Amino acid sequence: MSRNDGMNYAPKGKPNKVVSENEFTFAAIALDHGHIYGMCNGLVEAGARLKWVYDPDPSKVKSFVKAFPNVLVASSEEQIMQDEEVRLIAAAAIPSKRCELGLRAMNNGKDYFTDKTPFTTLEQLEIARAKTKETGKKYMVYYSERLHVESAVFAGQLIEEGAIGRVIQVTGFGPHRLSAEIRPKWFFEKKYYGGILCDIGSHQIEQFLYFAGCKDGKVLHSKVANYNAKDYPELEDYGDATLIGDNGATNYFRVDWHTPDGLSTWRW
Amino acid sequence: MSRNDGMNYAPKGKPNKVVSENEFTFAAIALDHGHIYGMCNGLVEAGARLKWVYDPDPSKVKSFVKAFPNVLVASSEEQIMQDEEVRLIAAAAIPSKRCELGLRAMNNGKDYFTDKTPFTTLEQLEIARAKTKETGKKYMVYYSERLHVESAVFAGQLIEEGAIGRVIQVTGFGPHRLSAEIRPKWFFEKKYYGGILCDIGSHQIEQFLYFAGCKDGKVLHSKVANYNAKDYPELEDYGDATLIGDNGATNYFRVDWHTPDGLSTWRW
Incomplete structure (x- = not known):
């Protein structure tokens, strides 16, 4: 797997068995x-x-x-x-x-x-x-970005311990690489992928609710665009939204398919 | 002047005279x-x-x-x-x-x-x-943050030269230190300071219009809060907004008075 292959990124962690053999x-x-x-x-x-x-x-x-x-x-x-x-x-x-x-x-x-x-x-x-x-x-x-990333788990622990005080705002950026040529057809049809805010944005919203300690939230405003993928008219290659949680914390996130091909870091 | 005294930060640059003595x-x-x-x-x-x-x-x-x-x-x-x-x-x-x-x-x-x-x-x-x-x-x-900061001027030049392509989104964060005890009374009265989006946010909006090359823009959504300054009921210590420019570029900015006292960097 190449370093910029986020779609197939499959983390392996330190084994930590919670069930015995053949139990689950x-x-x-x-x-x-x-x-x-x-x-x-x-x-x-x-x-x-x-x-x-x-x-x-x-x-x-x-x-x-x-x-x-x-x-x-x-x-x-x-x-x-x-x-x-x-x-x-x-x-x-x-x-x-x-x-x-x-x-x-x-x-x-x-x-x-x-x-x-x-x-x-x-x-x-x-x-x-x-x-x-x-x-x-x-x-x-x-929600791999939070559940399967050690630093994200650690951030959650620090917040829980009160290390940074009350979380009043969470901002999340989810840039992704399009790599259109190797995507399946359904990836570009909105009825299948559900729109960028649903597809990638769900990560960001889950992170907000978790890190800010909300049980619920309201979407105050959102927008989407297709700036640069005119060959795929149903693809939203940009989206952002702002939310407020039930405890008064707020959230803004931006997700997109604009990571340049030449950038060396992963994130499909 | 101490390093964290942004209110009185008065940059001195390389003199570059554009008028002769006593001309202006x-x-x-x-x-x-x-x-x-x-x-x-x-x-x-x-x-x-x-x-x-x-x-x-x-x-x-x-x-x-x-x-x-x-x-x-x-x-x-x-x-x-x-x-x-x-x-x-x-x-x-x-x-x-x-x-x-x-x-x-x-x-x-x-x-x-x-x-x-x-x-x-x-x-x-x-x-x-x-x-x-x-x-x-x-x-x-x-607008000191853009006009009187060499790196901000340089960023504008890079954009003008096309170094990063089309600017489709600008995000700005303006954290400030409250230092309430040394502020004048007017600073806490909304009719005088105009609200946080007006006071600090005007920096961010100007930066958006400039860096994204817009001539005009529309505020799509904004919010303010007083999270932590209950002694000053008219102070908004948090604000954010999202805009769209006349060329389709979008903007989100967040401004606040939550920079911790212990943080060594400036920014009142």
């Missing part, structure tokens, strides 16, 4: 985004057993098996859903399809661990919320 | 803000002759004369206004009074050079605009 079995379904690798690394490092993988695209499965040689290749999603040993489904589907997969997982008595963004519509959010109440199962989100 | 005479009136020192330094370095100073407070005049020993102390504003040799009035009055002093200057055939913020109401702006048209005189503003 999970499976990977839907490999549409490279984050699935980091998600599975983290679960395995925590002691979980990766039993199955399934994706309709054999080439994606082949790459996945290379990274996790002990995994069994399922012939259908159904095969995994019916395996009672499987307690959790890890998935990185096309954003607009993440919710329906989560519902299927919960309907089959499994917790769900999806790549961000977890939803592309408010309707999906409501349905998933109702389903978690009905089934008692979890719908958890891989 | 000016006077300083209203020493309410320390920026007047930087304003006069810059004019003197450009070759101008500082003839007069006037302020009703003798202690302010005394300090000023120490810095500019050749200046004559006027016994009234009127004395300066009637001196035909004086071509420009430099002034750092209480913000809400800056416009009326500017009108008097222009009415007396002099250009006006005021510390920022130049106005505290839109009505003042309209009156001053009409007066410049009527008299042909100038109402110029000392």
